[in-house]
Amino acid sequence: MSYISRLQAAVERTATAACVGLDPRFEQLPPDVIAAASGAPSGMPQIALAFEIFCKRVIDSVASLVPCVKPQAAFFEECGPDGTVALANVIRHAREAGLLVICDAKRGDIGSTAEAYARGYLAGEEASAAPWGADALTVNPYLGRDTLEPFVRVAQDRGAAIYVLVRTSNPGAGTLQDVTMADQTVYQRVAGIVEEMADATRGSDAYGCVGAVVGATYPKELVSLRAAMPHAPLLIPGYGSQGATAKDVAPAFAPDGQGAVINNSRALIFAYQRKDLVDKFAPDEWPMAIAHATGEMISALRSATGQAG
């Protein structure tokens, strides 16, 4: 089964396209998680174990609520090899819990090197087909169209997918992405490549195995990019802590509620520290705070898109 068929089924089952971002930050971890990891050697092994314990409990809290999670590789890699072991364990746990996993590692390289990344990360339908076991991977297009092709081939073979960075959510995103040639910006050119690859790989699916990362923090661009890439599944970061709302992301969806997943990291996984929730949940009730915040996001998305729960 293709990635998109599996994603669409999961979105239908949960009646939401919310994606929970797994961005563990040590200084924000709940005290009981720190305590549970204290048996490991101090330093990186302890931090990595705490990340693993935390993310697995986050997964358990949201597994029945959302279709997918998005671990951010950087926070795990910051712990060195111990962290990457934790990342692989977290991905496996999420897959076993029935979630799709979009590994946010923003990889990109030339030729056979790109293929090595693709084979390592993109497992697709069979989690055991690649050591990192992900369903999808975020990919950086700067090196050029030919460097996306090895990722596309592996994704198609395995029922996996890639999300190509098109318009990112950071304040300086425009530095290169907005550079204009004749009547087209760089990000529009990337969007053109993505749509071509998405259409070429979709078979009888509505969407292909090549998607796009489009930041929710630029709502106008989101509208035009949705139109420019009708066959690309979108991964939308920027919801929550970065400021974007359900109204901002509503145009990412097709009328049937498909075509995009909306990621939210900090405002969900560290919900127990949010000003509006800190009085409602005790520190050791943080998994309940996550479930509550995820439920809120799901409701907001349903209202904004007119979908029934």
Add this chain to the structure above:
Amino acid sequence: MSYISRLQAAVERTATAACVGLDPRFEQLPPDVIAAASGAPSGMPQIALAFEIFCKRVIDSVASLVPCVKPQAAFFEECGPDGTVALANVIRHAREAGLLVICDAKRGDIGSTAEAYARGYLAGEEASAAPWGADALTVNPYLGRDTLEPFVRVAQDRGAAIYVLVRTSNPGAGTLQDVTMADQTVYQRVAGIVEEMADATRGSDAYGCVGAVVGATYPKELVSLRAAMPHAPLLIPGYGSQGATAKDVAPAFAPDGQGAVINNSRALIFAYQRKDLVDKFAPDEWPMAIAHATGEMISALRSATGQAG
């Protein structure tokens, strides 16, 4: 001491700017390396161990000949967490052998996520300052100028450096890098940002802690980019198997032979399989073939640049 001071001292000591690329590929490993790794559990642990054994012996063969090595993260990551443990061990071994290590991982992300990558990879002068222990890291600029800044801050703090992808060596590099706005291409704009950051971080050094990756396979662009970034140390891939020669890369250097390192991966580390060397070295003499091929490259660079040995 800054990265550039340490690099310049190493280039002076070895009288070359050749960099040995550590791109282990299982199907090309010598039989004795495969045999030495056969005690590990089969599959990824065995491949990762073979990569580690091979790269450590490559390092031992070239440690007295060159200033630096460049491990390619993708090949290690393809083995999953086992591979990343091997990568960290390889980097540690290279540092202990007195080599500078440029980790070729082409990372890039927004804000605090970029900082996590920087803190994880960039150790700088003290190898123990970061779990991956590298002196320098390759970085992808697509996400925008603001996303380079966390890398620059960490690099400056620790006597490390980054090499920003400007013009890559692959056939399709131009897809985005050549997009032209008014009178400037995307890669020229990236070059402008790199030069600004290099100049701002160089203090009393000739070069700053922000460098540029410029492929040797586009010699004309190399000449103009060297001129456009006088204070950026260059990392030049594409020499050897990708087709570039000593003559192509000579314009990358300042008259004193500084300012650039020239990477060569496959044509050095798998020299024992090269058509022109396969009759000169038995398979188990592969470390000698590497030393021989590295010596050849060093001589070619010296001739092309008029440097004494």
